[in-house]
Amino acid sequence: MATTLSSIQAPVSTICAFSQRPHCPTGTQSLLFVSKPSNYVIFAKTSYSFKPSKIRPITALRATPSSSPPTTFHGQCYVLGDNIDTDQIIPAEHLTLVPSKPDEYKKLGSFAFSGLPTSLYPIPFIQPGTDSTQYPIIIAGANFGCGSSREHAPVALGAAGVRAVVAESYARIFFRNSVATGEVYPIELEHEGVNKQCTTGDIVTVDLDRNVFINHTKGKEFVLKPIGDAGPVIDAGGIFAYARKTGMISSMV
Amino acid sequence: MAPAQPSRAPATTGSVKHGMTMTEKILAKSSDKSKLEPGENIWVNIDVLMTHDVCGPGTIGIFKKEFGKNAKVWDKEKIVIIPDHYIFTSDERANRNVDIIRDFALEQNIKYFYDIKDLSNFKVNPDYKGVCHVALAQEGHCRPGEVLLGTDSHTCNAGAFGQFATGIGNTDAGFVMGTGKLLLKVPPTMRFVLDGEMPHYLLAKDLILQIIGEITVAGATYKSMEFVGSTVESLNMEERMTLCNMVVEAGGKNGVVPPDETTFKYLEGKTSVNYEPVYSDESAKFISEYRFDVSKLEPVVAKPHSPDNRALARECKDVKIDRVYIGSCTGGKTEDFMAAAKVFLASGKKVKVPTFLVPATQKVWIDLYSLPVPGSGGKTCSQIFEEAGCDTPASPSCGACLGGPRDTYARMNEPMVCVSTTNRNFPGRMGHKEGQIYLASPYTAAASALTGYVTDPREFL
Numbered sequence: 001m002a003t004t005l006s007s008i009q010a011p012v013s014t015i016c017a018f019s020q021r022p023h024c025p026t027g028t029q030s031l032l033f034v035s036k037p038s039n040y041v042i043f044a045k046t047s048y049s050f051k052p053s054k055i056r057p058i059t060a061l062r063a064t065p066s067s068s069p070p071t072t073f074h075g076q077c078y079v080l081g082d083n084i085d086t087d088q089i090i091p092a093e094h095l096t097l098v099p100s101k102p103d104e105y106k107k108l109g110s111f112a113f114s115g116l117p118t119s120l121y122p123i124p125f126i127q128p129g130t131d132s133t134q135y136p137i138i139i140a141g142a143n144f145g146c147g148s149s150r151e152h153a154p155v156a157l158g159a160a161g162v163r164a165v166v167a168e169s170y171a172r173i174f175f176r177n178s179v180a181t182g183e184v185y186p187i188e189l190e191h192e193g194v195n196k197q198c199t200t201g202d203i204v205t206v207d208l209d210r211n212v213f214i215n216h217t218k219g220k221e222f223v224l225k226p227i228g229d230a231g232p233v234i235d236a237g238g239i240f241a242y243a244r245k246t247g248m249i250s251s252m253v
Numbered sequence: 254m255a256p257a258q259p260s261r262a263p264a265t266t267g268s269v270k271h272g273m274t275m276t277e278k279i280l281a282k283s284s285d286k287s288k289l290e291p292g293e294n295i296w297v298n299i300d301v302l303m304t305h306d307v308c309g310p311g312t313i314g315i316f317k318k319e320f321g322k323n324a325k326v327w328d329k330e331k332i333v334i335i336p337d338h339y340i341f342t343s344d345e346r347a348n349r350n351v352d353i354i355r356d357f358a359l360e361q362n363i364k365y366f367y368d369i370k371d372l373s374n375f376k377v378n379p380d381y382k383g384v385c386h387v388a389l390a391q392e393g394h395c396r397p398g399e400v401l402l403g404t405d406s407h408t409c410n411a412g413a414f415g416q417f418a419t420g421i422g423n424t425d426a427g428f429v430m431g432t433g434k435l436l437l438k439v440p441p442t443m444r445f446v447l448d449g450e451m452p453h454y455l456l457a458k459d460l461i462l463q464i465i466g467e468i469t470v471a472g473a474t475y476k477s478m479e480f481v482g483s484t485v486e487s488l489n490m491e492e493r494m495t496l497c498n499m500v501v502e503a504g505g506k507n508g509v510v511p512p513d514e515t516t517f518k519y520l521e522g523k524t525s526v527n528y529e530p531v532y533s534d535e536s537a538k539f540i541s542e543y544r545f546d547v548s549k550l551e552p553v554v555a556k557p558h559s560p561d562n563r564a565l566a567r568e569c570k571d572v573k574i575d576r577v578y579i580g581s582c583t584g585g586k587t588e589d590f591m592a593a594a595k596v597f598l599a600s601g602k603k604v605k606v607p608t609f610l611v612p613a614t615q616k617v618w619i620d621l622y623s624l625p626v627p628g629s630g631g632k633t634c635s636q637i638f639e640e641a642g643c644d645t646p647a648s649p650s651c652g653a654c655l656g657g658p659r660d661t662y663a664r665m666n667e668p669m670v671c672v673s674t675t676n677r678n679f680p681g682r683m684g685h686k687e688g689q690i691y692l693a694s695p696y697t698a699a700a701s702a703l704t705g706y707v708t709d710p711r712e713f714l
Binding site (some may be wrong): 087093096115117142150171172239243248 | 408432506
């Protein structure tokens with residue numbers, strides 16, 4: 001899969017289009033596959049063929065901040081335990097990569113979860129020789145993202161192709177960074193022990209309209225918690241969009 | 254213990270059902286509200302924003318993207334930029350990142366930028382400080398009643414000064430850079446009452462490891478941790494910092510210690526900014542309260558691989574170790590080294606394993622080479638360390654606390670067992686994924702270095 005990434009700041013929330021759009025802000029032929037509310041958007045040119053597991057929500061391209069965040073995520077899941085800390089998500093030696101630089105953003109993605117002990121997690125999150133993951137959804141236990149405040153953590157996951165994390169609970173800085181960047185959608189489960197009922201590779205769907213998480217492979221459904229206070233910020237498109245929407249800062253020049 | 258406070262007329266407080274905690278009061282003051290409740294989301298005015306070489310470049314990138322490449326920061330005197338993480342390395346990107354924050358500091362005319370250019374000799378860089386959290390304190394940027402945010406999880410360290418201090422990511426920091434404000438949720442406060450005379454073999458690190466072991470790594474998530482009691486009052490500022498430093502390891506949003514004479518004395522001559530201490534009301538509501546009789550506590554460690562994996566040091570005496578690391582914002586301050594020196598002095602013997610010493614800042618390094626250790630007949634820490642066979646104190650920085658680039662001094666590049674005065678021991682924290690890290694106080698770390706096993710410092714003290 002040949003992909004080049006260029007990052008551009010554009011006040012759009014959910015966009016997913018698979019053809020040339022004349023009013024696309026970059027004016028280029030692009031495949032846009034950012035399906036997340038974000039104050040910045042990644043445009044990618046790619047020539048890979050779609051498999052069902054890589055389908056992302058499709059909504060119309062908008063040129064202004066929209067209040068319709070994604071409602072479903074679908075694909076293979078990668079299952080983790082409790083207390084997955086930021087050093088396991090992105091080891092500190094890779095923090096020299098600056099997330100706001102597009103080429104380094106991509107490199108960060110290639111190191112996502114490289115800190116996981118292989119004895120506990122023998123299946124690599126990213127196949128050797130590739131730089132993105134086949135698992136767009138993470139299932140985890142309690143206190144996901146504990147440890148450092150490094151924004152490189154949710155960024156690495158987003159850059160690797162993760163769309164949503166479904167966890168029992170989150171550490172606060174990781175949750176906040178996920179919401180602020182829009183890199184991954186941080187979703188909470190209503191009940192404990194869901195990760196123990198899932199296996200890496202299971203095909204799953206996260207449905208935010210019905211607040212359910214469906215494991216198709218295991219034939220089970222689990223309840224999700226509503227997004228809560230972070231909702232207005234995510235809906236607006238991140239902290240900057242929210243601040244503009246509520247008049248806290250004036251619109252971008 | 255409540256200090257005298259001017260009473261507030263009812264008209265100014267409205268119908269207050271109950272008083273506010275320190276954290277609530279600080280946030281109320283900083284958001285121009287007369288009162289608020291935990292759970293409220295409020296826009297807070299920020300007094301100080303700190304960033305360093307690891308998160309600074311990303312923060313700057315976001316600031317320029319969102320506010321424009323010619324935008325100016327909200328207040329060039331309220332941003333403190335401190336290179337400290339990956340400094341003494343040949344890693345090109347790490348070196349480049351220091352250049353990025355320097356360029357920005359110059360472009361924006363940032364008043365407080367603690368620059369380093371000559372990596373071969375930290376001493377010839379007069380502005381260079383070292384570890385950000387210790388530098389913030391030493392340079393007088395931590396003041397009671399204020400709001401301090403930093404792009405580092407251990408920013409909670411500054412709560413020792415009775416202020417609201419917490420860690421944030423690049424995007425939030427980029428927002429603060431442009432506006433001087435941030436949307437924050439008011440946390441409820443957990444109160445930790447520490448009473449009793451501090452035994453001579455315990456340090457603040459033992460107290461916080463005890464607490465984290467009690468409430469677990471998620472026990473304080475989204476909450477404020479307030480530390481009060483006679484023991485806390487007896488702690489000096491560096492020990493109070495150690496206590497607040499590891500609040501994040503329990504998931505805490507921030508930690509606070511009520512400011513008192515110890516605080517005010519420390520700040521004398523360090524800052525000319527006026528500050529206004531606040532204190533929890535008598536009628537404040539706390540979400541929970543934990544009481545400890547400190548006189549009954551024993552030295553503890555956090556075993557691999559979690560800061561809440563608490564065990565008594567003496568119960569780990571059969572754990573053979575490969576090295577000892579004394580450093581970081583948590584355990585690399587002057588008082589930490591003094592404590593380690595005390596143990597080496599009491600023993601008079603040499604260490605049995607490589608013992609790495611990384612002073613947090615230039616000031617700490619100077620203290621190691623100049624301040625006499627009590628009871629040593631005028632010897633400095635550095636002399637005692639040399640006699641004990643420790644490594645020479647290294648250039649001040651975050652060092653190997655978080656691994657870092659491969660050539661970082663004291664990085665764990667093979668699986669080994671290390672007793673460390675640092676703050677985290679998750680897998681791979683100091684470098685190698687199979688490394689085993691025992692978090693401990695400087696007393697316990699020094700004692701362990703002398704025996705080659707995890708050792709209770711009462712063996713020597």
